[in-house]
Amino acid sequence: xxxxxxxxxxxxxxxxxxxxxxxxxxxxxxxxxxxxxxxxxxxxxxxxxxxxxxxxxxxxxxxxxxxxxxxxxxxxxxxxxxxxxxxxxxxxxxxxxxxxxxxxxxxxxxxxxxxxxxxxxxxxxxxxxxxxxxxxxxxxxxxxxxxxxxxxxxxxxxxxxxxxxxxxxxxxxxxxxxxxxxxxxxxxxxxxxxxxxxxxxxxxxxxxxx
Amino acid sequence: xxxxxxxxxxxxxxxxxxxxxxxxxxxxxxxxxxxxxxxxxxxxxxxxxxxxxxxxxxxxxxxxxxxxxxxxxxxxxxxxxxxxxxxxxxxxxxxxxxxxxxxxxxxxxxxxxxxxxxxxxxxxxxxxxxxxxxxxxxxxxxxxxxxxxxxxxxxxxxxxxxxxxxxxxxxxxxxxxxxxxxxxxxxxxxxxxxxxxxxxxxxxxxxxxx
DNA sequence: CTAACAATGTTAACTTTTTAACAAAAAAAC
DNA sequence: GTTTTTTTGTTAAAAAGTTAACATTGTTAG
Ligand SMILES: NC(=O)c1ccc[n+]([C@@H]2O[C@H](COP(=O)([O-])OP(=O)(O)OC[C@H]3O[C@@H](n4cnc5c(N)ncnc54)[C@H](O)[C@@H]3O)[C@@H](O)[C@H]2O)c1
Ligand SMILES: NC(=O)c1ccc[n+]([C@@H]2O[C@H](COP(=O)([O-])OP(=O)(O)OC[C@H]3O[C@@H](n4cnc5c(N)ncnc54)[C@H](O)[C@@H]3O)[C@@H](O)[C@H]2O)c1
Numbered sequence: 001x002x003x004x005x006x007x008x009x010x011x012x013x014x015x016x017x018x019x020x021x022x023x024x025x026x027x028x029x030x031x032x033x034x035x036x037x038x039x040x041x042x043x044x045x046x047x048x049x050x051x052x053x054x055x056x057x058x059x060x061x062x063x064x065x066x067x068x069x070x071x072x073x074x075x076x077x078x079x080x081x082x083x084x085x086x087x088x089x090x091x092x093x094x095x096x097x098x099x100x101x102x103x104x105x106x107x108x109x110x111x112x113x114x115x116x117x118x119x120x121x122x123x124x125x126x127x128x129x130x131x132x133x134x135x136x137x138x139x140x141x142x143x144x145x146x147x148x149x150x151x152x153x154x155x156x157x158x159x160x161x162x163x164x165x166x167x168x169x170x171x172x173x174x175x176x177x178x179x180x181x182x183x184x185x186x187x188x189x190x191x192x193x194x195x196x197x198x199x200x201x202x203x204x205x206x207x208x209x210x
Numbered sequence: 211x212x213x214x215x216x217x218x219x220x221x222x223x224x225x226x227x228x229x230x231x232x233x234x235x236x237x238x239x240x241x242x243x244x245x246x247x248x249x250x251x252x253x254x255x256x257x258x259x260x261x262x263x264x265x266x267x268x269x270x271x272x273x274x275x276x277x278x279x280x281x282x283x284x285x286x287x288x289x290x291x292x293x294x295x296x297x298x299x300x301x302x303x304x305x306x307x308x309x310x311x312x313x314x315x316x317x318x319x320x321x322x323x324x325x326x327x328x329x330x331x332x333x334x335x336x337x338x339x340x341x342x343x344x345x346x347x348x349x350x351x352x353x354x355x356x357x358x359x360x361x362x363x364x365x366x367x368x369x370x371x372x373x374x375x376x377x378x379x380x381x382x383x384x385x386x387x388x389x390x391x392x393x394x395x396x397x398x399x400x401x402x403x404x405x406x407x408x409x410x411x412x413x414x415x416x417x418x419x420x
Numbered sequence: 421c422t423a424a425c426a427a428t429g430t431t432a433a434c435t436t437t438t439t440a441a442c443a444a445a446a447a448a449a450c
Numbered sequence: 451g452t453t454t455t456t457t458t459g460t461t462a463a464a465a466a467g468t469t470a471a472c473a474t475t476g477t478t479a480g
Contacts, residue, residue: 005436005437006408006436006437007436007437007438008437009407009408009411010404010408013401013403013404013407013408014388014401014404017386017401017403017404018388021387031456031457031458032457032458033457038388039388040388040390040397041438042438042439043457044438044439044440045437045438045439047457047458047459047460048437048438048439048459048460050458050459051458051459051460056458056459057457057458057459058446058457058458059444059445059446059447059456059457059458059459060445060446060447060448060455060456060457060458061446061447061457062457062458063458075411076407076410076411076414077407077410077414078410078413078414078417082410082413082414084406090305091301091304091305091308091309092302092305092309094301095300095301095302095305096402098301099301099302099402099403100402100403100406103403104403104407106410107406107407107410145410145413146406146409146410146413148406169413169416169417170409170410170412170413171409172405172406172409176227177231178224178228178248178249178250180250184416186409186412186413186416187250188405188408188409190400190402190405191223191224191227192306192309192310192400193223193227193309193310193313193314194220194223194224194227195382195398195400196294196310196317196356196358196382197219197223197286197314197317198216198219198220198223198398199356199380199381199382199396199398200286200287200288200292200316200317200355200356200380201219201285201286202380202396203288203292203355203356203379203380203396204286204287204288204292206379206394206396207288207379215466215467216466216467217466217467217468218467241426241427241428242427242428243427251468252468252469253427254468254469254470255467255468255469257428257429257430258429258430258467258468258469260428260429261428261429261430266428266429267427267428267429268427268428268476269426269427269428269429269474269475269476269477270425270426270427270428270475270476270477270478271427271476272427272428273428
């Protein structure tokens with residue numbers, strides 16, 4: 001299951017999110033076109049993705065929701081859970097902790113870090129906040145593999161470097177400042193302004209057409 | 211400038227973000243490979259994108275930072291600013307308002323909406339919070355074109371429908387619940403868990419290789 | 421003054437991703 | 451019991467996106 005396309009990985013995560021909702025509502029089977037509708041893509045694409053992971057549904061009955069959830073889990077989750085840290089317990093950091101907590105058993109946020117003495121020592125939504133000084137030590141002792149960066153942009157580069165040095169293998173950077181990581185560390189960056197500007201661009205385009 | 215690739219639009223927004231930082235630091239010119247380094251892409255891609263928007267730099271001097279910022283603005287910004295609303299003034303909504311406010315003159319968040327009576331009537335980072343009842347009316351009177359959804363997932367579909375009915379032309383959905391919009395309304399969805407799971411997947415992959 | 425260099429701009433090749441086309445087979449309809 | 455329908459799984463084609471190759475041309479060095 002090595003060479004799954006990047007886009008397929010993203011979609012598998014999204015399929016699972018949708019399937020979990022279906023499961024809750026008591027649905028046991030689902031058609032490719034139903035998944036497609038939810039995700040705003042085509043049914044062919046869903047079937048192709050499932051083909052790639054080797055899942056085969058039942059003709060005329062669709063896919064078994066429970067089974068598919070489990071299979072997606074086998075592919076994208078790690079066997080032993082992955083520990084995650086959030087660096088920067090400000091507005092966004094707290095919002096994220098709040099959102100993530102309890103969502104995925106395989107991905108647990110085990111520590112937050114900040115430099116504000118008022119925040120250090122507190123617990124937010126079950127996640128303890130430590131000082132930056134403890135970063136290196138705790139990443140090692142808690143076996144933290146992924147760091148989510150929500151510090152002010154000016155500290156982004158410095159924090160990323162420290163995370164890498166401490167041994168983190170993945171970084172999710174929500175700072176608007178791009179950072180560099182060595183080979184072997186996976187980096188994902190997201191800036192909400194880019195998304196908003198993209199929406200604005202297509203809104204404008206559509207407007208101009210009229 | 212109609213048929214720019216979607217990916218190019220995203221990158222233009224990112225180039226501008228980087229260029230603005232350069233401008234502040236006093237840099238007047240920049241090479242394609244410098245932009246590329248910042249964005250973790252290749253110099254060829256930068257040049258190709260700039261070719262598509264018809265900007266030509268100076269041989270051996272690179273691109274004029276100021277000029278390029280302005281040109282990107284002409285392409286992705288609207289002539290008259292676009293008004294944006296945030297629906298759901300919770301953790302994430304407030305974080306976004308805080309982050310966006312004052313960042314782009316062409317994109318201004320002019321209203322927030324919530325159902326919590328304690329929040330209605332307040333102002334957060336300069337953005338007034340209104341009740342949901344005023345949504346339709348205010349979207350029209352304030353000429354709001356884009357809605358950012360940060361309500362609890364269970365209300366996502368309902369809120370999206372109302373936004374569409376009220377005349378919004380773009381929706382940025384941060385809820386983990388996919389919503390549907392009619393043709394003519396541009397929809398962008400983002401779920402942080404998908405990003406995190408993607409990072410986790412590649413971290414796992416890399417681990418397994420060893 | 422000429423050669424080497426360092427940058428851009430563009431065409432062409434390649435890779436990735438999506439979509440279309442269709443065979444196969446279970447279920448439903450008649 | 452045969453035909454039609456519906457849905458999957460797969461191969462092939464198309465489209466989108468990226469990278470490579472290279473011509474061009476100021477600039478610097480000798
Ligand atoms: N707020 C948003 O919606 C939003 C959206 C996208 C990106 N961002 C970016 O995310 C980052 C955080 O945004 P925010 O709204 O949470 O800001 P914030 O100011 O509320 O939070 C930043 C936190 O980081 C802490 N901090 C500062 N320096 C630190 C360091 N060196 N190490 C560890 N912690 C440190 C601060 O004490 C504070 O608690 C910013 O870079 C912002 O641009 C924010
Ligand atoms: N917190 C995060 O980091 C994060 C990340 C990604 C996505 N999300 C999603 O974003 C949404 C908001 O997250 P949050 O952490 O801000 O939650 P929150 O509970 O802090 O905020 C939700 C806000 O929406 C308001 N609200 C409830 N129903 C409403 C309605 N019908 N119309 C308008 N307002 C309404 C509530 O009063 C509250 O103020 C959730 O769907 C969450 O899953 C959150």
